[in-house]
Amino acid sequence: MNTADFKVLTGEMVEQIEALLPRYPNKQAVTLPAVHIVNAALRHVPLQAVVEIAEILELAPAEVQDTLTFYGFFKQDQPHGRTRAWICRSISCHLRGGDELLDHLCQESRIRPGETTEDGSVTIEYAECLGACEHAPCILAGDELHKSVTKEDADRLLASWK
Amino acid sequence: MAEFEPVLLANIDRDDSHTLRGYESQGGYNGLKKTLKKCSPDDIVNLVKSSNLRGRGGAGFPTGLKWSFLNKKDHPIYFCLNADESEPGTFNNRILMEEDPHQVLEGIILSCYATGATTTYFYLRYEYPHAWNRVQQAVDECYEAGYLGKNILGSDFSLDIFLHRGAAAYICGEETGLIESLEGKRAWPRIKPPFPAVEGVFRKPTVVNNVETVACVKQIVDRGADWFKSMGVPADPSNPRDAGSYGPKLYCVSGHIEKPGCYEAPLGLTVQELIDEFGGGVWKGRKAKAAIPGGISMGILSADEFDCPLDFSGPGKYDCLGLGTAAVVVMDETVSMVDVLHNCCQFFAHESCGQCTPCREGTSWALKMMQRISAGKGRLMDLDLILEIGDSIGIIPGTTICGLADGAAWPMKNAIRKFRDEFENYIKETNPDGCHETVPVPALNLQASH
Ligand SMILES: Cc1cc2nc3c(=O)[nH]c(=O)nc-3n(C[C@H](O)[C@H](O)[C@H](O)COP(=O)(O)O)c2cc1C
Ligand code: SF4
Ligand code: FES
Numbered sequence: 001m002n003t004a005d006f007k008v009l010t011g012e013m014v015e016q017i018e019a020l021l022p023r024y025p026n027k028q029a030v031t032l033p034a035v036h037i038v039n040a041a042l043r044h045v046p047l048q049a050v051v052e053i054a055e056i057l058e059l060a061p062a063e064v065q066d067t068l069t070f071y072g073f074f075k076q077d078q079p080h081g082r083t084r085a086w087i088c089r090s091i092s093c094h095l096r097g098g099d100e101l102l103d104h105l106c107q108e109s110r111i112r113p114g115e116t117t118e119d120g121s122v123t124i125e126y127a128e129c130l131g132a133c134e135h136a137p138c139i140l141a142g143d144e145l146h147k148s149v150t151k152e153d154a155d156r157l158l159a160s161w162k
Numbered sequence: 163m164a165e166f167e168p169v170l171l172a173n174i175d176r177d178d179s180h181t182l183r184g185y186e187s188q189g190g191y192n193g194l195k196k197t198l199k200k201c202s203p204d205d206i207v208n209l210v211k212s213s214n215l216r217g218r219g220g221a222g223f224p225t226g227l228k229w230s231f232l233n234k235k236d237h238p239i240y241f242c243l244n245a246d247e248s249e250p251g252t253f254n255n256r257i258l259m260e261e262d263p264h265q266v267l268e269g270i271i272l273s274c275y276a277t278g279a280t281t282t283y284f285y286l287r288y289e290y291p292h293a294w295n296r297v298q299q300a301v302d303e304c305y306e307a308g309y310l311g312k313n314i315l316g317s318d319f320s321l322d323i324f325l326h327r328g329a330a331a332y333i334c335g336e337e338t339g340l341i342e343s344l345e346g347k348r349a350w351p352r353i354k355p356p357f358p359a360v361e362g363v364f365r366k367p368t369v370v371n372n373v374e375t376v377a378c379v380k381q382i383v384d385r386g387a388d389w390f391k392s393m394g395v396p397a398d399p400s401n402p403r404d405a406g407s408y409g410p411k412l413y414c415v416s417g418h419i420e421k422p423g424c425y426e427a428p429l430g431l432t433v434q435e436l437i438d439e440f441g442g443g444v445w446k447g448r449k450a451k452a453a454i455p456g457g458i459s460m461g462i463l464s465a466d467e468f469d470c471p472l473d474f475s476g477p478g479k480y481d482c483l484g485l486g487t488a489a490v491v492v493m494d495e496t497v498s499m500v501d502v503l504h505n506c507c508q509f510f511a512h513e514s515c516g517q518c519t520p521c522r523e524g525t526s527w528a529l530k531m532m533q534r535i536s537a538g539k540g541r542l543m544d545l546d547l548i549l550e551i552g553d554s555i556g557i558i559p560g561t562t563i564c565g566l567a568d569g570a571a572w573p574m575k576n577a578i579r580k581f582r583d584e585f586e587n588y589i590k591e592t593n594p595d596g597c598h599e600t601v602p603v604p605a606l607n608l609q610a611s612h
Binding site: 023024025026028029030031032033035036057066067070071072073074086089090091092094095096127128129130131132133134135136140143145 | 247248249250251252253255256287288289290291292322324326327328329330331332343344345346347348349364414416417418422423424454458489491493497501502505506508509512513515
């Protein structure tokens with residue numbers, strides 16, 4: 001394995017990962033939590049981070065990579081935007097304008113789902129059911145759930161994310 | 163109906179319902195204290211068995227019976243709380259975790275005491291950050307108060323609860339997909355048997371239960387098995403395999419409804435009652451056309467089937483798959499069933515884990531055909547091709563490892579069989595003379611061996 005000269009995991013990330021080890025009977029179980037820790041800090045999980053996680057967990061990098069890529073959730077090439085907005089497209093939101101909302105946000109920010117605006121502020125994603133169907137159509141942006149979102153609300157949100 | 167008092171949702175409107183102090187002020191953790199003093203683990207297993215509680219996560223398996231399958235000779239025993247709630251239309255677990263997390267935790271602690279589990283992994287879906295914070299706070303409070311950790315309340319029972327975060331994959335809700343994901347692998351469901359009770363996470367005996375199930379355990383410990391059995395639908399005496407549908411249930415209703423929300427009622431409420439008495443009727447004064455009875459995996463009811471009771475055996479009598487999560491999604495008369503089926507196919511093609519060829523290929527071809535139909539290039543024969551997929555993927559026909567494929571099949575079968583005229587008219591209108599112009603899709607012979 002070709003190891004880069006510089007490490008991408010900070011001492012703090014390594015500490016956070018190692019603190020989880022006693023919770024599980026083997027190290028592999030910390031794969032997903034470790035990937036989440038890196039992703040929360042770097043907004044993506046580059047290959048070099050995979051190598052370093054594998055080293056901590058005593059796994060082959062391919063094992064970590066295999067698990068990571070199973071979830072379509074983690075970006076590897078480039079960080080996602082400072083705000084990552086998940087627009088629900090499942091049935092209850094679909095019935096109340098979720099698809100139109102997703103189209104609208106893509107058009108206004110001139111990107112397609114999965115892409116990030118040029119200034120790095122926003123990534124638009126479609127989501128399957130966010131489990132907030134009583135508030136359809138809804139958007140999860142960062143840790144915040146936006147309920148019964150209209151196009152006007154969406155414009156305001158987009159402006160606040162810039 | 164009138165005398166029914168909600169218990170699972172009794173406290174959610176209180177400002178402090180999510181705090182330990184608020185929970186204790188309503189008698190919270192008294193059941194646990196009493197249990198640790200006076201009851202053996204087997205007492206609790208027997209209590210839950212005699213209540214006839216069935217799992218609320220979708221499959222409806224009797225909880226006490228599942229616990230009694232555990233291989234108690236093999237240690238440690240693990241408990242996995244299934245909080246991956248991702249079935250479209252479903253949000254009752256989220257409300258419990260956000261508004262009354264201690265009720266869920268007390269249910270877990272009691273369930274672990276009963277089963278001898280010493281570690282719980284609380285597998286919580288990524289999309290619930292607020293629930294995550296609330297549950298983590300509640301867990302911290304429990305450690306401080308001595309409800310978790312070593313020698314709980316001075317007894318010789320010890321338990322840890324660790325939160326584990328998912329990564330936006332529906333398949334992690336399938337219990338063995340959850341286990342694989344927890345182990346740090348792809349969430350590929352396992353072939354069963356062995357069931358988790360014999361060989362689960364880290365190859366050890368494991369209990370997997372849903373959030374609402376453990377909340378019911380807590381209520382049963384407080385109120386008794388007879389209270390639980392005093393409501394719901396008794397077992398059908400002519401069907402020895404029917405275990406009955408007892409207890410309160412959290413029903414979700416969303417879509418084209420005046421008052422979308424989560425409502426508590428005894429099992430056996432009909433779809434019509436849920437819509438009228440809780441949901442405030444179909445929105446905008448319109449008529450209903452159809453509804454999903456328990457998450458999209460369960461299929462579709464037409465409006466003239468709304469007398470369907472939402473108990474474990476009700477939806478099956480209306481050609482649906484089952485009760486599922488009891489999440490009803492209402493569709494008004496303006497809805498196109500072509501659209502609805504397209505949306506369902508899109509979900510399952512996206513969420514199939516890809517392990518079984520019939521599911522991976524079947525869900526993605528069904529979506530391609532629905533895209534073609536929606537785009538006005540459909541052929542009448544596509545409908546039969548989709549039905550052929552629907553009839554041949556899943557555990558029921560015996561072609562796949564897990565039930566995601568059955569869930570994918572049911573909307574296909576119900577939508578096309580119950581609304582065939584609408585599909586045919588749509589195709590004829592949007593593709594009046596071009597029915598044979600598109601490149602034919604070869605029939606998928608899913609059950610053929612290779
Ligand atoms: C594709 C699929 C997804 C599932 N998703 C969930 C889920 O999100 N939450 C859940 O509790 N059960 C889910 N289940 C059911 C679980 O496999 C399992 O039966 C359940 O967690 C057992 O708990 P219970 O007996 O308390 O219901 C799912 C099943 C399948 C086939
Ligand atoms: S049925 Fe589908 S989701 Fe389930 S294991 Fe097979 S491919 Fe995966
Ligand atoms: S369908 Fe959008 S939150 Fe459930």
